[in-house]
Amino acid sequence: VANESKILLQTAGDGNLLHVIGAIYGNECAAAMLPLQGESPETDSAISGFIAAPRYNRSSRRQVTVIVNGRVVNSFPLAGTLERGYGSFLPRQRYPAAVIHLQVPPELLDVNVHPAKSEVRFVKTEAVKELVYKAVRSALRRSLPDGGRFASRPAFDEPFAAAAADGNLWPAARQTYFLESAAGAASHPDPASPPEQTGTPEASETTLESTGTNSCRLIGQFLYSFLIVQRGEELLLIDQHAAHERVLYEELAPEAAPQKGPVQLTMPCPIEVPVSWREPLDQLLPWLLELGFNLEPFGDNSYIIRTVPHAVGSQLSGVELQTLLEELVEAKTAPGESRREQIRKTVSCHRAIKANQPLTEAEMRHLLDRWESTPGARYCPHGRPAVIGFKREELDKWFRRRGGSGEDH
Helix, strand or coil: CEECCEECCCCCCCCCHHHHHHHHHCHHHHHCEEEEEEEECCCCEEEEEEEECCCCCECCCCCEEEEECCEEEECHHHHHHHHHHHHHHCCCCCECCEEEEEECCHHHEEHHHCCCCCECEECCHHHHHHHHHHHHHHHHHHHCCCCCCCCCCCCCCHHHHHHHHCCCHHHHHHHHHCCCCCCCCCCCCCCCCCCCCCCCCCCECCCCCCCCCCCCEEEEEECCCEEEEEECCEEEEEEHHHHHHHHHHHHCCCCCCCCCCCEEEEEEEEEECCHHHHHHHHHHHHHHHHHCCEEEECCCCEEEEEEECCCCCCCCCHHHHHHHHHHHHHCCCCCCCCHHHHHHHHHHHHHCCCCCCCCCHHHHHHHHHHHHCCCCCCECCCCCECEEEEEHHHHHHHCCCCCCCCCCC
16 A cells, blocks of 8 residues: 555565554554454354454554455444453453454345445344354453463463562552553543532632642552642642642643653663554654654654653553553544643653552652642643642531540530
8 A cells, every 4th residue: 555655554465364464553463363263053154363362452442353244344233242252351441453354144234324335234233243252252261371261360461470479469460451541531621720629519629839848748548549648737638640640741841851851761662553553653753752752763663762751751661652652643632732732641641650559658758749849739631630628627527526626525
């Protein structure tokens, strides 16, 4: 495939589907593929193709291709059935990659649903969905190292097993299987005009004017998602994701860049991208370079990452970098939002500490110190509250204490 004498896509032309997948979606995707096959005597239908092992997952359904009787079609019921077949093997808000080929008797199809015939309707929809579901489950079962017995969580990655042996299972499991995505998140109002808090009408709106890094006393972490903090006679409940997101967003500001330059990676990180990413990623390169991401083209579908922003840090795996690039490629700007702002928000959301993430006391204190001295600390870059404050007199009133002295009467 060429455009203005520039080759956009070139395959081996040998009829090998895996080679085609590698050319379109990248060799990493092709290497993760598991063979898919099955038959349905009830409908005289058959299924073949490939699905990706759960360790290779995406932030959207763009790498799912459904072919029915040789025609590429859109089929939301089949895509949903494919995801249901993975069950708990896929992290939340992550999607598989797959190329599914269905052979169905023509009399069981209605291709006139869509003017361009890009959608189909099956006469026996449930039977076809059952064929897809069973084929997916069978393909995943054959790939398991325990002889085909499904575990409560997948065992596809070596880091997961190694962490289990070291007694440090949860952090590795979260990093490997529970990456969260900003793609598809609902748009939020501009943080310059934050919304009124209607969910906690009795909680005071603390001004959070910075009074130094030692003004807050850390009490602990609640539900691995919120920091409990004392500040003077106020009790603060801080959303750790929203707070860290705001910290990173401000540290990625253009005016902050001269103070803390990009970090050189110890080893340049090669990244292979699908063909469909190439054009939008090339358009992103100047913006990314401004932030501190130095990506250099390295072949048709590959890039070398040499530096990352100081705020992001150098401890990034190739998988994390590729996931971040995927979110950047697919993210859309909100009305009135510049491309620069959208990129800063996406990067800060992706790299921020997540909810349900246990933190050590040192990690909590480090986050708290940075957050206290950050402009706009009350809200995340999307306008969500990062903190709720409760004043002493409010607590005394709720607990029916007298005079605010804390004495019992």
